Amino acid sequence: MYLPFVLLLPLITLYYSPQVAIASSSPSVLTQGSSLFVEKNDHLVSLNGVFTAGFHETGQNAYCFAIWFSEPMLDGNHTLVWMANRDKPVNGKQSKFSLLKRGNLVLKDAGQRIWKSDTQSNSPLQLKLLDSGNLVLTQLDENSSLWQSFSFPTDTILPTQVFTKDTVLISSRSSTNFSSGFYKLYFDNDNVLRLLYSSNEITSVYWTKPYILTWEAGRSTYNNTRFALLDSKGRFQSTDDFTFTTTDYGDALQRRLTLDVDGNIRVYSLINKRSWRVSWQGISTPCTIHGICGPNSLCTYSFEKGRRCTCLPGYKSKNHSDLSFGCEPTFDLSGHHENFGFIKLPHVEFYGFDSTYSQRSTLRECKNACLNNSNCKAIQFTFDKESGFFQCYVKTLLFNGYFRGTIFNTYLKLPRNGVLMSYNHSISNESRLYCSSSIIQMKRTYEKATANGSLKFMLWFSIILGVIEVMSFVFFYYITKQPSGKTTQTYLAIATGFKRFTYAEIVKASHKFKEEIGRGGGGIVYKGILPDNRVVAIKRLHEAIQGEAEFLAEMSTIGRINHKNLIETYGYCAEGKHRILVYEYMENGSLARNLSGNQLDWKNMFEIAFGVAKGLAYLHEECLEWVLHCDVKPQNILLDANYNPKVADFGLSKLFDQGVTENSIFSRIRGTRGYMAPEWVFNLPITSKVDVYSYGMVVLEMIAGRSPTYDQLPDDNERLEQKRLVSWVREKVHRASESLEETQIMEILNPMIRGEYEKGQLNNLLKVALQCVEEDKDARPTMSEVVKALLYIP
Template sequence: MLKFALFLLHFLFFTISSSSTIIPLPSTLRASARNQSWSSPDSSFSLSFVQITQSSFILAITYNAGNVIVWSVSNNGTGDSVAVDSGGTFSLLPNGALRLINGSGSIVWDSATTNRGVSHASIDDSGNFQLLNNDGFPLWSSFENPTDTLIPSQNFTVGKILRSGSYSLSLDRPGNLNLKWNDTVEYWSLGFNSSINGNLSSPRFMLRSNGILVGLDPSFPSGMINMAFSTDYGEGNDVFRFLRMDADGNLRIYSASGNSGAGNVTPTWAAVTDQCRVFGFCGDMGICSYRDSNPICGCPSRNFEPIDVNDGRKGCKRKVELEDCPGDVSMLQLEHTAFLTYLPEVSEQTFIVGIVACRSNCLQSGSCIASTLVADGSGFCYMKTPGFVSGYQGEVLPSTSFVKVCGQAVLNTPLYQDTSEKDNDLRLQVVVVVVIVLATLLALVAVVTGFWCWFYRGSEKSGHISAKYELVDYASGAPVKFSYKELQQSTKGFSEKLGEGGFGAVYKGTLPNRMVVAVKQLEGIEQGEKQFRMEVATISSTHHLNLVRLVGFCSEGRHRLLVYEFLRNSSLDKFLFTPNESLNWENRFNVALGTARGLTYLHEECRDCIIHCDIKPENILLDEVHTAKVSDFGLAKLMNPKDQRYLSLASIGGTRGYLAPEWLANLPITSKCDVYSYGMVLLEIVSGTRNFEVSRETDGKKFSLWAYSEFEKGNVEAIVDKRLAEVNSEQVVRAILVSFWCIQEQPSQRPMMGKVVQMLEGVIDIERPPAPKPVTEVTSGGTTMTLDGNVSAISTYATSTTAPSSSPSL
């Protein structure tokens, strides 16, 4: 019997040791013993003491090629590593307990496995350290007790937490990875798929060795879905990748070269691309901003002071607290500043009011200490109560914030007071000396340069516009002016092309504050710099949830570029006309409604009516939740500064199938041209078919005309996209009726966009529209164009009116 037991033990030892190193009972690691460790068979991973200061050590598993710490004995509450002195030991005791003991003999950490049948420990080539019983069953493992790091082959399941200070990463039952501050404020989330509702059976995430973060669940159709990719995914067999919850609140994938030194560890993916959007990054009442591409922390104004002058991330405090204020309380106004509001706060302290009410409501409320109004057309005002307020300031943020202060508000110049640097008298003295020494030379250079500019500024050979245009002032909220060189750098030499439209090519870029943008190179712009900048300022003054936001522009020499926010889901045409891409009916209807609301804002709610002139699916962009955002609005106005009443097809590159009949009749271009184009797009949203397509299925007719005849027969199903599994029949009928009203030949018969929104929402009844006119080919100046309607009808319309008005009923 004893021989059999020995044989079994030997067999077990041999089996495990073939892929892992066995650590028998009892065994001890000592902090004072240099180079003492328990290593995996291939020596990729080792468990040992790591010296962090002259007299303190932590017990950690490291990846040896880059000396990367992937697990450590940590405090469960904060995730901070537990340190011991040079007399510390890490012992696997005869009773199966695994303990970290300080030099004084006190127990600072215990595995809670005493007398549970632990027979030995092991560390394998995947980096997992385990306590096992005689059957090889793990009673405790480092993979099941992660700290701040996840490595390949390590599952991350519901109940596990990666923690670093106040920040944590967890997985919920519906399959969402969530980043939280203090386990309460959720500021980032990544889920399996928006089409999955409810809880999954056993969701889990894993970082693969090739740098792809994958989600797995048996109930998911394919069992697995790729969620995130490192920038170097799939490259190099000797690259070690790991996922880490960093102390700054961001979740990142890192890559370490297998044959590199300890310093060659680089981030290759980040969950939060804009670091200033991490809640609490700059502490309570702290304001996050950027210096070059680095986030820095400061205070809102001189009414505040840093809690720690040596560490701006610890936040700020009022010099006079509100409860101690001897006089009146006022509201400090901060332009281009937002106080971050995430779940669960967003549902508790959100109101739809104007900027005056957003300020005054907070001032009058005893529970409000700050508020933020987001200028995106939504009208959302977020009220902040005492507890924790996290701020973000940036030149392109479309928001205004208010903070309660005691007495008169004193604003800094610049907006925030940077507390990331200490006052340094010696440095100041050195700077003063240098300035004095160089003052004469600088003055001389300035004089010479001034004379040069005076005589040279009018020269066309220089390729530069007069410097006087640099002095054009803008109101608050105006776009940022970029140099052409800055945009070249941001787009990596215009290397990543996103697409090309009638106004020019679009490229992907990243600004110094890490904001991803779309940069459009305009073609055919002949305006001077002053006129161009004024028109851009007009366009940028529009703020609406369903309009793409203009971030900035470039007007340098002959270069004319516009910088927009980047929308990851591209344009609507991809989802309508690509076989493998589609949107469900709910999303399609919301896109149709959102587009109509955006056009209503441009036509009826702006100070000056802005006519788009090129509405088509390619110019309707979708954000991450498929919210429609109209792009390229107002660009037609930039193409012809001499006469805004008439715009030629050549000047704006109008698109076949979406142009209103009055274009080639040389009639005034009104907002009803956009209504016509919108009607064609609305029909395409319902059908998933280009409105001008002709096929056997349409009996040789253009699709829009065939669709009307099918609708008259009551055959609505023939018009609806066959890829749509479920639709709201009432909404489908409303959308089809609205599309036929919008594509009427006479502009006076087409509804205003505000009426279109009401009809789509079901607020008003929709009468049966007349049939659209057949297609006629018209030749003008040697160019053949396709029009809806006929020449005689256009001529009749042209002689009857020069300024078409909308129908009284519509």
């Protein structure tokens, strides 16, 4: 009745031989009736070898059917780009992924169906992993796809993968937990791409900024097709008019766009096949991401320590292993209002969740409104410049808390007999950073409450104990510190891919400073080649007057700045007296060289003016610190192979607190004669408007082809006399507006500019440039206003 196993063996081999042949000849394909088994570590591999699909271990005896980059990273881990069952992992035994004969893709965990594609076809089918990383179920007769992984992304999209109104990216829960997290990227019903924080209790949109109008964010609601795409070169385009280009735009790089666990969306580029580098990110201020620290918590950020979540006074952490759960109160909010008081949290904002709002209020009225509301946890009291009155927000939930750096003040409601008595100072985040030295000086203010003798004793005891601890730490640090030249840590965690070079490495890369490509007041620039064959510019700064700590503080700012119109800095050297910057090499050199050589046509000129404006606007208003360049001139504007502009030497500018616009202190005048704003000369407060003035002078020089210093300019009588460039251009524009004669404008335009100019662009650019060089700084626009003005062609 039973055949011996030896007789059955040929039949078994014959039955399975077609599948074995297909698997061995084409490992990128799974045929009908075939399966991939978790125990056998079965895989599909794309023909180019870049991607692998199969079971990937995501925890102890927990596996997901996933797609990942085949090459492991430097830490040994693989980078996942897609998962079928991220929220329902399967066992490491008796689990399989199958393509059934009727066309359905099924994932089973010990016989139990976990995931399916819900596909069916009578045509011959095959499942293939393409070179793009797309897993496609194809009908061979019709040569069409029945299902594809690109239509169901998890937290990542790859180049050429279309993101549509029917798709959504959901972040992972953490770096080690790949289940669905709190953050989503999706197309909203108004046709705009948005980032959303969504938990069981709270849902809120945080990108684009929810408090500004869609059009103010540069988005459009009119295209209801709703799709977006990242191409292989690094350009992202969306139907809501949101576009960007990665800092390493070009071919021959593997890329991915990922919604990270921290709620930020980033584009990563694969470097040397073993490490990822951020080439673009959506949000430069991590603490503005909603829900990042949970309720009753305050988010702070520093580059050295990264993002930190701190419980508010009177609150304790809910989960010490996961700070996103936030904090809970250690006191009871119920009780008579006389039992509560307030502590001030300067410059702190908690976005959203206002139970009441008053446009005109005193601080006393605002506090009473909170004390009479048992659900009130804090008030936000701020001055509105437009109305000229103080505004009161009563908060019933403390969420999205961070230092705004403006006139926002939050008053936290606490019991008088508990936390309020023991908390005798306010939180402050004031810092002033000077353009002259870039030394960060922290100035803290405190509100003193009345205290009895016991509290004073405890305060002094705490201070003495703290001083002893600090001295012990300093002593331990110095006795265990190794010489800087012998340290094995060559990378400083300033930014992804931002390296601290040794002086020996710099000498080798520059071939002993052999090829000089430029020089200026700050130092000499040499051409160099890094070990990975990147061509770089190496700027050897003049003999350092800074200490290493101050220089590293400036470098930390450089590492955090990322914009396509700002030069990318690869690293630096701070060894002994040497202060050296290493940044990307720009094939076409400086704008000054191209202007003198008459290498630019009108299209190049306008794109350069527009790109420089965008770069300066980012420095002034969008990056983590408010950065003034202080020396905008053609020599500090570099052009790549396609004449795209990038502002250089911004890393040597000094920092200011956002919002500090007056009483700035400078030890010396900065800038270059001819491009300096009047504020420097007349010792007036220095603001971002000094860069606006310099930008206007650069634009006028580009248009007229003449130096902004004194020059010989022809007047209407063809006499040669010395006039200032601004006065000459302004006079010509004024005459053209009165007489409607285009010849006046033509006299301004440099006759050596190649190509035809666009009249509307020229008039608009002249108008903007003349506004930028107004003597009164308040009459000048901001750089973001310049960008908007250049987008409008009358």
